[in-house]
Amino acid sequence: MFTDETLETVGTESSWRKSNQSEHDSRGCQTVPLETAETGAQAVRSSECGTQTEPEEPLTGQYLPDCGDLPDPPGLMDFLQRVEETVVKELVKNARSHAFDGFQVNWEERHDTVSCVHRLHHRDAQDRGLQASCLSWSCTGSVIACGFGRVDDGDWSTERAFVCTWNLERRGMDPGRPDLVIDTASPVMCLAFHPSQPSRIAGGLYSGEVVVWDTSRSQDLILAQTGMSEDAHRDPVYQVHWVPAGRRGEWAVLSGGSGGRVMLWSVGEDGRLALSSGYALLRQQLPHSGTLGKVRGSGCVGVTSLALSPWDPDVFLVGSEGGLLLKCSFSARTPAATATRVTSEGEGVALLAPARFSFSPRCGPVHTLHCSPFHRNLFLSAGTDGLAHLHSLLQPDPLLSLRVCDSYVFAVRWSPTRPLLFAAATAQGTVQIFQLDQRSLRPVAAIDQATGGRPTYCLEFNPQQPGLLASGSADGSVHVWRLSAELTEQEPRETAQLEQLANELAE
DSSP states (O other), rough: OOOOOOOOOOOOOOOOOHHHHHHHOOOOOOOOOOOOOOOOOSSSSOOOOOOOOOOOOOOSSSOOTTTSSSSOOOHHHHHHHHHHOOOOOHHHHHHHHOOTTTTTOOSSSSOOEEEEEEEEEOOOHHHHEEEEEEEOTTTOOOOOOEEEOOOOOOOOOOOOOEEEEEEESSSSTTTTTOOOOOOEOOOOEEEEOOOOOOTTEEETTTTEEEEEEEESSSSSOOOEEOOOOOOSSSSSEEEEEEOOOOOOEEEEEEETTTTSEEEEEEEESBEEEEEEEEEEEEESOOOOOOOTTTOOHHHHHHHHEEOOOOOTTTTTEEEESSEEEEEETTTTTOOOOSSEEEEEEEEEEEOOOEEEEOOOOOOEEEEEEOOOOOOOTTTEEEESSSSSEEETTSSOOOSSSEEESSEEEEEEEEEEEOOOOHHHHHHHSEEEEEETOOTTTTOSSEEEOOOOOOOOEEEEOSSSOOTEEEEEEEEEEEEEEEEGGGTSSSOHHHHHHHHHHHHHHHH
C-alpha cells in the first residue's frame, strides 16, 4: 500500500542580498556658501584748536617782599628804628620769664565732659548681691581687677566670692563676661597688682588670709597664701601693698588687718607666704601728741587703711577703726608690749611697735589714706565724717578739711598728673573731684554713678593712662570713666602752687 520513493533534490539561490545592494545610493548635503565683503570708513576732515592765557602785564605800584630792586615803603625805616628799643626790651623780658615752664602743647581735641567708656560687671556676683569692694590696675594699665565682697556686713562671713579681671585693650572685650574669674573662700577686701609683673595679684580676704595669685598659670592660680596658721591674720585684712624687699628686684607683701597687726610677707617657692617682719599697734605704746591726749586701754588698734610714702621707703601711714591716724616706721626696734612673738616655719618673729607720730584723731574709722606723688609731706585721709583732710607729716592737725558729702567717704586718690587734684568716692554713690587751688572749696566735677544712690566703695586712677578713672559700687558694677583734658593736663607752675599752698597752710 505504501512504498519508499527517492526524489531528486531541487534548490534555488537567494537573491535578496544582491537586490538590496543594488538599491543603495549615496546622497550629500552642504550649506550655501557664505558671502563676505570688506568696507572701510575714515573721517574726511580734521581740525586742531588750542587756547592760552594772555601774557600778564608786569605789576607796578605794589610792594613785593621777594623783590629787592624795589624801594622800601615810605616811613618803614623810621618806624623800625623808633620801636627797636621797646621790642628788644620785651624779648629779653620774655626770655627770662618762667611763666611757661613745663607747659606742653597738646593739639588733640579737647573734651569738656566726663564720659563712661565701660560698665563692667559679673552676672554671678550681681545675682548673689555681692559688692565691688576693691579695685586695682595692672602695671601696664590694660587690665583691671575687681574684688567682690560685702563691705556693709559686720558679721563673720564665710560666703564665697570672686576676683574678676578684664583686659580693656582686648578686641571683643565683653563688659558682662570677665576674662578671668577666681573663686575665693571668703569676701575680698583689698587687691594690689604687682608693680612690675602684670600677672601677679595680692589680695586680702575677710577671713584673714593673704593670697598671691598668678594669672599666667593654666591650672592652680594660687602662687602663695598664708592660710589659717598661727602667724596669719585672724581678722579681716583691709589693705595690702607690694613693698621692695631686701634683695634687689624682689618684692614683699605688706598687709594690715583689724586685729591690730601689720605683717610683711615674702613669697616663698613652696606655695606659702613666709612672715619676715611683724608690727603690733598697742594703745599703751602709741606716741602722744598735743591733740591726742592720753590714750586709755591696752588693746590693739584695728587697722582699716594703710598708705606708703613714695618719697621715704621707711615711712608708712596707718588709719584705725577708732579714728587714730599714725605715722609708722619699718625700721622700728622697740618690741611690742604683748604677744611679742609669732611663729613662722618654726622660727620666732618678734613683733615691733612701729608708731612714731600721732595725728589728730577723727571721730570715726579712717577708711582711706593716700600720699601725694608731688609733695613729700602731704597726704589725704577720709572716713565717716564726710570730710577729706589734707595733712602734713610735720604737724598733728590737718592743714585743710573739705566737705565732700553728708555721708561717709570710702576712698580718696590723688591725680597722677595734676598736683592739686584729687578724687573721692562717697556713700551717696557719687565721685567728687576737687582742685585745691579753688578758694570756693567746691568740687570741679561730680560724677554720678547712676546706681540709685548706692555707695561707691573704691576708685583708682590708671597708672599708665591717667585719663581713665575706675570706680566700684555697691551694686556690683565697675565704671571706667574718661576724664576731660582739663582734669588731666597739668597747668603751668602747678607744682609750685602746691608747695606754696602747703607752706601757707602750715604757717
